[in-house]
Amino acid sequence: MEIKLEIPEYTGEGIIYEWEYGFEIKPIITNGEILITANRAGLISLARQLLTLAQEDIPVNFHLHYDSDNSLEEGSNELIIQKI
Structure with a gap:
C-alpha cells in the first residue's frame, strides 16, 4: 500500500494544520x-502533521498543540508534540 501526502512547507510563520475529511482523534x-x-x-492527518513538524527548517522546541476546542474529540486530554 502506498499513501502519498503533500506536506506544507514551513515558511517561518507557523505550521499549517491540514486535516482529512471526517477525522476523529481522541x-x-x-x-x-x-x-x-x-x-x-x-x-x-496526524501522520501529515508529524512529517510537517519533522522538516529541517522547523526550529527545536516548536510544537503542535491539540485540544478539544480546536481538533480533538470531546473528553480528550490535551496533546502536545514538541520537536527536540
Whole structure:
C-alpha cells in the first residue's frame, strides 16, 4: 500500500494544520498511559502533521498543540508534540 501526502512547507510563520475529511482523534491518559484513538482520517492527518513538524527548517522546541476546542474529540486530554 502506498499513501502519498503533500506536506506544507514551513515558511517561518507557523505550521499549517491540514486535516482529512471526517477525522476523529481522541487522546486520553489512564493509569499513567497515553492512549490515542483515531479513525483512518485522523491517523493520516496526524501522520501529515508529524512529517510537517519533522522538516529541517522547523526550529527545536516548536510544537503542535491539540485540544478539544480546536481538533480533538470531546473528553480528550490535551496533546502536545514538541520537536527536540
